[in-house]
Structure formats: structure tokens, C-alpha cells
Amino acid sequence: ADHTKVGNDHFARFAELSDIDTFITDDGIDKHVARDLAGAGPRMVIA
Numbered sequence: 001a002d003h004t005k006v007g008n009d010h011f012a013r014f015a016e017l018s019d020i021d022t023f024i025t026d027d028g029i030d031k032h033v034a035r036d037l038a039g040a041g042p043r044m045v046i047a
Helices: 031-038
Strands: 022-025 044-046
Touching: 022 031, 031 044
Parallel strands: 022 044
Antiparallel strands: none
């Protein structure tokens, strides 16, 4: 997901954060948000 999608709550959801193994996003993500996401379980890949 590109950084503009992170933190937005939408009607459709395909999984819980705990179900995700790897989260890939771009370098526009806030570093604190990236840290919090990584702390919740998934491996973070910032491309």
C-alpha cells in the first residue's frame, strides 16, 4: 500500500493486521507509523 492508504479506515477490509506477514509501502510513510506497524507484527518493506 502506498503511504496515502496507511491509517485510513475504509468500508472494505481484507484482513486483520495480525494476518499480514509482510507490509510493503513507499518511502512517504511516516517513520513513527512504520515503527508502530512493524511492532504489531508484519515485516516492513519500504521501497
